[in-house]
Amino acid sequence: MTKTIRIGTRDSELALWQANTVQKRLEDLGFTTHLVPVKSTGDIILDKPLYELGITGIFTKTLDVAMLNGDIDIAVHSMKDVPTALPTGIVEAAILKRANVKDILVHKGLSFLNTKGTIATGSLRRKAQWLYKYPTHTVVDLRGNVNTRMQKLTDSDWNGAIFAAAGLERINLKPEHFIDLDWMIPAPAQGAMLVVAKEKDTYCLEALSNLNDKTSEICVHIEREFLRELEGGCTAPIGALAQIKENTVFFTGALFSLDGKDKIEVIKEVNIEQAKNLGEICAQEVLNNGGRELMKVIKAEIK
Template identity: 70%
Template sequence: MSRVIRIGTRDSELALWQANTVKSALEKLGHKTELVPVKSQGDLVLDKPLYEFGITGIFTKTLDVAMLTDAIDIAVHSMKDVPTALPKGIVEAAVLKRAHTQDILIHKGTNFLNEEGVVATGSLRRQAQWLHKYPNHEIVDLRGNVNTRLQKLQDSDWNGAIFAAAGLERINLKPDSYIDLKWMIPAPAQGAMLVVAKEEDDFCRKALAALNHEPSQICVHIEREFLRILEGGCTAPIGALATIEGDKIHFKAALFSLDGQQRIGVEKTIAVSENKGFGKACAEEVLQSGGAELMKEIKQQVNNTKG
């Protein structure tokens, strides 16, 4: 009897789209599957900024528990939400081909850009980079799934809100009134989907290996290694993007202060064959250029906010 692969997912529209994408891909390979939607604490508590929970992986923890207690076999995540260290017993099984990596601003008119304005985001990375470019603007917190955040923007008097292009494109919600933020460095692994499985589950790991897209995997590993060495988790304004062109990897990354005034960046190109340890080397360069002191300041400020 062939086994049914139980796919765990958050129950937002975007998460279900991602899970159904994996479901279809596995079924094309001849596997039987079923979706098991699970609500996460990150979806349920919408009145606190993410960093106030004090843990990384707020959107992935519920699915981790479901997998380790054998309620599901695999889980599908937006990779940028996944902590750089997976729980014991859970392993990366596939990185799907990456989508659009860019952030976009959805707005109600762009006149405010050169004046005073209010922009919404729940991301410290987006906040810091926006304030770096527009120091006279006010940032307000914006939480919830994509649909909720779009509705909150519509119901508010804010000038705009920042979103990941990939999420809106996947569920056909990208409006006409947006600007590509080409100058904003995305979150490590933004636009990538990760499927995890139990380390001991050879059947699922073998099935998912067929879905892995190696160029995407190489790029997100560099970005996440950079993040891990800087110890960013979900609490620091860190952007990182690796792209492959031919046999070269181009990497651009930066650490910002919370107010956006300080920026410590790195930009390098290497051969694809030399990618091992590249993210770590870039992170160490940032740490030695003042990043270590800046990370201490950021952690202190975030802890004071929690207190």
């Protein structure tokens, strides 16, 4: 059996770049495809911080519905936007080789770093980590797709804004004035692209299996397991990064208070053969070291 694989995607430039990448990979393998762009709720409502919208998977839900309704066959996502629990009937089909995992600061000069400054980000994780390192600074909310956020920075009096390096690199928007935030723990699965399909769609699942990168899959699953165990459905400032070097998994994960004053971190090195449940084990360590109490505070403050 052959069929045209309908690829669902958000309609931002970055999302379309990701979908086009998957489309080219599939077509190079001999499959026939068709792109189906849709606009998500997260792209439409830009006047509220993401955590205030109270919707899990705000960037993915529209595509989930389209898939379950039979309007698309597969969907391409930035994996860090995908909830740790997928809807019933939808499964992970491929995780592509991971790109740059770092956060970067796009700035207008760095003299403000040791005094007072204003930084923009729509991420609680980035805000908390920035305030942990720079408690005298102000952090303001920044929403919109990558292009919109970059323009807002240009038009503002902010000193800088924080972006995922991978997103800017993919669409050639990385400017001259930026620094890598090597000290900032990225979002779980940052830099990874996920393709999902219907659980019973054997044709698409088999096609997409050719695109899966095993090393990336292992790392992001550890990070997302850490996130799932900590979060329990609540948006919280959580960073996690797993990397594999010579059969050793290096993991760093942390939970921060919303104001950035508190940080509970865990760092582990294990042989890849012992990496099963590593994310869960690390999350439990954080919870047992004050994380449970901190999560209660975070949930109360976000409501």
